[in-house]
Amino acid sequence: MTHPPAAANPQPPRRRVVVTGCGMITPLGRTTAETFARAAAGESGIGYLTRFDTRGLPCAIGGQIPDSWLDDRSDDYGRRHRPQLALCNRLLLAAAGEAATQARLDALPDRARLGVAVGAHGENPSVDDALFLHRFTDGQGHWDTAAIARSGGYDFMQFYRRKSDLAPVTLAARYGAGGPNLALVSACAAGAQAIGEGTRLIREGRCDAMLAGGAESALDFVGILGFTLLKALAERFTAPERASRPFDRKRCGFVMSEGAGVVVLEELDHARARGAAILGEVLGYGDSADAYRITDTHPAGEGAVLAMRGAMADAGLAPEAVEYVNAHGTSTVQNDVTETRAIKAVLGDHARRVAVSSNKSMLGHTIAAAGAIECILSLEGMRRGVLLPTINHEFPDPKCDLDYVPNVARARAHRVVLSNSFGFGGQNACLCLGRWDE
Amino acid sequence: MSERVVITGAGLVSALGGDRAATWAALGGGRSGATPVAGFDARGFACRRAAQAAVPDPAALGVSPRDAYIMGRSNLWFLQAARAALAEAGLPLVCTDGTVVGCFAALGMIDPVPDDLRTAATRSRGPDGAFDPGRFYADAYREIYPLWPLAILNNVGFCMAATSMGIRGENAVFAGGADAGAAALIEAADVVGAGRAVVALAGGAAEAITPLGLARWHHQAELCPGDGPEPACRPFHPASGGVVPGEGAAVLVLEREASARARGAGILAVVAGWGRASGAQAVARAAETALNGRTGGTPAVDLCIAHGEGAPARDAEEAAAYRRLWPGPDAAPPVAAFKGRLGHLGPAAPAADAALAVEIFRTGCLPAAWPDGAGPDAVPVLPLAAAGAGPAPRTVLLAARGWIDTAAAVALSAGVAP
Numbered sequence: 001m002t003h004p005p006a007a008a009n010p011q012p013p014r015r016r017v018v019v020t021g022c023g024m025i026t027p028l029g030r031t032t033a034e035t036f037a038r039a040a041a042g043e044s045g046i047g048y049l050t051r052f053d054t055r056g057l058p059c060a061i062g063g064q065i066p067d068s069w070l071d072d073r074s075d076d077y078g079r080r081h082r083p084q085l086a087l088c089n090r091l092l093l094a095a096a097g098e099a100a101t102q103a104r105l106d107a108l109p110d111r112a113r114l115g116v117a118v119g120a121h122g123e124n125p126s127v128d129d130a131l132f133l134h135r136f137t138d139g140q141g142h143w144d145t146a147a148i149a150r151s152g153g154y155d156f157m158q159f160y161r162r163k164s165d166l167a168p169v170t171l172a173a174r175y176g177a178g179g180p181n182l183a184l185v186s187a188c189a190a191g192a193q194a195i196g197e198g199t200r201l202i203r204e205g206r207c208d209a210m211l212a213g214g215a216e217s218a219l220d221f222v223g224i225l226g227f228t229l230l231k232a233l234a235e236r237f238t239a240p241e242r243a244s245r246p247f248d249r250k251r252c253g254f255v256m257s258e259g260a261g262v263v264v265l266e267e268l269d270h271a272r273a274r275g276a277a278i279l280g281e282v283l284g285y286g287d288s289a290d291a292y293r294i295t296d297t298h299p300a301g302e303g304a305v306l307a308m309r310g311a312m313a314d315a316g317l318a319p320e321a322v323e324y325v326n327a328h329g330t331s332t333v334q335n336d337v338t339e340t341r342a343i344k345a346v347l348g349d350h351a352r353r354v355a356v357s358s359n360k361s362m363l364g365h366t367i368a369a370a371g372a373i374e375c376i377l378s379l380e381g382m383r384r385g386v387l388l389p390t391i392n393h394e395f396p397d398p399k400c401d402l403d404y405v406p407n408v409a410r411a412r413a414h415r416v417v418l419s420n421s422f423g424f425g426g427q428n429a430c431l432c433l434g435r436w437d438e
Numbered sequence: 439m440s441e442r443v444v445i446t447g448a449g450l451v452s453a454l455g456g457d458r459a460a461t462w463a464a465l466g467g468g469r470s471g472a473t474p475v476a477g478f479d480a481r482g483f484a485c486r487r488a489a490q491a492a493v494p495d496p497a498a499l500g501v502s503p504r505d506a507y508i509m510g511r512s513n514l515w516f517l518q519a520a521r522a523a524l525a526e527a528g529l530p531l532v533c534t535d536g537t538v539v540g541c542f543a544a545l546g547m548i549d550p551v552p553d554d555l556r557t558a559a560t561r562s563r564g565p566d567g568a569f570d571p572g573r574f575y576a577d578a579y580r581e582i583y584p585l586w587p588l589a590i591l592n593n594v595g596f597c598m599a600a601t602s603m604g605i606r607g608e609n610a611v612f613a614g615g616a617d618a619g620a621a622a623l624i625e626a627a628d629v630v631g632a633g634r635a636v637v638a639l640a641g642g643a644a645e646a647i648t649p650l651g652l653a654r655w656h657h658q659a660e661l662c663p664g665d666g667p668e669p670a671c672r673p674f675h676p677a678s679g680g681v682v683p684g685e686g687a688a689v690l691v692l693e694r695e696a697s698a699r700a701r702g703a704g705i706l707a708v709v710a711g712w713g714r715a716s717g718a719q720a721v722a723r724a725a726e727t728a729l730n731g732r733t734g735g736t737p738a739v740d741l742c743i744a745h746g747e748g749a750p751a752r753d754a755e756e757a758a759a760y761r762r763l764w765p766g767p768d769a770a771p772p773v774a775a776f777k778g779r780l781g782h783l784g785p786a787a788p789a790a791d792a793a794l795a796v797e798i799f800r801t802g803c804l805p806a807a808w809p810d811g812a813g814p815d816a817v818p819v820l821p822l823a824a825a826g827a828g829p830a831p832r833t834v835l836l837a838a839r840g841w842i843d844t845a846a847a848v849a850l851s852a853g854v855a856p
Contacts (some may be wrong), residue, residue, distance in 0.1 A: 164547070169840070181715075184611065204628065229586060290773075295585075302606070404623045
């Protein structure tokens with residue numbers, strides 16, 4: 001018995017999904033405008049970590065957001081609920097605030113038709129939390145649970161801060177969103193998947209608007225330790241701001257960052273009817289799984305190919321229509337080669353004429369937030385006619401031989417972008433985004 | 439245009455059995471999966487009972503010891519249920535063309551296991567024997583198994599299952615409670631109906647009951663105290679003791695009706711509708727959407743398999759939602775709930791309920807909502823479906839609630855033989 005063949009994909013008339021609000025907070029800026037301006041100037045948001053004692057760690061750098069930026073962006077809701085909010089959810093609220101204000105979401109009449117989709121992983125357990133539990137085990141698998149209970153060992157607020165599904169629920173509560181509520185935990189693909197799933201919900205008529213995006217803050221000991229053990233982080237660099245160097249021959253791993261990005265997605269007629277400014281369009285979405293190895297991406301980038309082809313097919317576009325690829329571009333040896341191969345496989349000869357760049361060269365890798373932040377930067381790039389650069393591109397890698405917009409932003413009008421997000425474990429997502437021309 | 443989506447396979451692993459047939463037989467026999475917590479001494483917790491599932495043999499699932507460590511028992515249940523569902527659907531356990539097969543999983547939180555950090559912690563002791571963070575940070579952490587981080591990734595269950603079964607199509611991993619499990623089912627139905635996948639797996643896995651996990655359960659639900667043998671969790675009973683945590687997984691195989699018929703697959707059920715909502719009246723609004731508004735006057739369904747977790751306050755809220763949905767003394771369909779027997783399977787609950795709906799469609803039998811001994815004086819807050827055999831329902835509404843103000847509902851219709 002084999003699986004039945006794929007049927008022709010039906011092409012029903014469908015609702016168009018546009019973006020009417022964007023918000024972000026990143027190591028480069030408190031807002032979308034600030035982040036984009038600094039990225040266009042080729043600045044790096046990477047520095048030495050200061051939030052915890054990093055002595056002894058082989059990687060002690062990251063894209064850390066100053067606490068003062070968050071304090072500036074907190075609203076009453078955020079301040080009131082702060083004890084139960086993980087840092088990633090405070091970042092999420094800040095990004096959503098900007099997006100909601102831009103989209104004039106407060107004036108939205110029917111909140112039952114407003115949904116939320118967020119990629120987030122909640123707060124990591126701290127090393128202290130994990131080691132604290134050793135007091136209650138005897139090494140033979142026996143637990144003194146009475147002592148755990150007496151000690152208050154699992155703090156109620158920690159419970160809330162660790163929950164991944166608190167992110168979309170928090171946004172729903174803040175904005176009275178009574179529609180579908182999705183919590184995605186697809187690692188680095190989660191933010192893009194949230195926007196893709198949100199787009200589909202609107203297309204299908206299950207809601208009229210969505211708050212969609214991602215948030216991550218894993219710049220703690222467990223976060224850094226985990227990727228250190230997996231040998232995924234950049235450990236050799238001359239300066240923190242030069243450590244993230246996607247597609248460069250001397251790249252040696254990614255740099256962890258924190259941040260959040262949120263878009264307001266809206267059905268086109270709904271947005272027009274209320275006079276919302278349209279910032280861009282989600283033309284297509286594709287996702288796939290590598291099904292290869294838990295620790296490695298497929299060497300030919302087959303999963304990435306499927307996701308990109310899926311997004312283009314969903315948008316009804318040929319390879320020649322793509323003018324820019326916002327690459328996943330993590331700065332790991334493996335990803336950047338396989339992604340280059342995948343882009344070539346999907347775009348064919350056209351790949352040589354397409355600009356490809358990685359925002360992570362400046363921002364680092366914001367994991368679940370990356371897909372959302374990069375979606376927004378792609379939309380801004382189309383609006384402003386600017387291709388953001390790949391900084392730290394000093395030593396060309398013969399295996400990475402596309403136009404990576406090295407080091408300096410480029411002025412170029414462009415209308416169609418593919419934005420890639422490939423998750424650890426082999427989950428891949430690609431958004432096809434379009435410039436909005438009235 | 440979306441086409442009709444059907445269920446052709448349904449795998450279920452629960453405290454009552456390692457497959458759907460065993461679980462169904464045990465339910466019919468009046469058994470409950472709830473027992474005193476095994477595997478660790480739970481005397482410190484108020485709730486010391488759970489419906490715990492047997493751990494499958496990784497080798498029998500084709501899983502290496504290394505991968506079994508990464509997956510943990512929760513994700514092994516997911517793989518076990520997925521393989522059972524594929525086998526029932528008559529599909530290969532390793533996809534011949536994985537690009538047309540999707541997978542949507544709802545997975546719970548994963549806790550670090552102290553034993554994984556034990557050597558590092560021991561090496562971090564200072565001269566006074568106390569833990570010295572400086573020693574840990576400087577060097578001792580290198581004693582931790584390098585693949586330990588994979589074991590605490592939220593999406594590792596999906597990734598391992600996809601790799602094991604060669605699934606390469608559309609996918610997502612959702613987090614949360616039963617609402618996440620419903621989201622997995624809904625997304626899979628949508629992807630298949632729209633033709634973006636020929637086959638999709640949809641389901642979830644409950645979190646394993648561990649000391650830390652049970653501590654978390656105490657925060658996220660009103661648990662049943664004690665560990666006695668008496669029936670404790672009695673959904674919609676005003677004197678229910680509360681929630682009993684459950685273990686296990688459930689996975690469904692979804693495909694388009696035409697495709698299933700063309701290859702002669704047995705159709706276990708038809709996905710007839712779905713809805714999701716959050717905030718006030720989420721259960722009623724989700725159900726109303728699932729039924730396309732067909733709720734006034736007479737019920738559009740023959741049976742409602744409620745979320746019914748056994749916490750009196752939450753059950754009363756849910757009952758109020760159904761009364762709002764179906765006003766009038768005889769308007770509501772009979773209601774069933776299985777968490778009193780299987781425990782609360784969290785993100786696996788909706789697919790588990792769907793698997794049981796398949797059996798209800800097939801047999802026309804309905805197990806009792808409560809284990810034996812509920813007492814003849816029980817006056818539920820909602821009219822419960824009478825246990826026993828009768829005319830088989832043709833349409834069933836499944837309801838699922840998240841931990842916080844979110845809900846989803848899925849309507850299923852009886853399938854027909856090929």
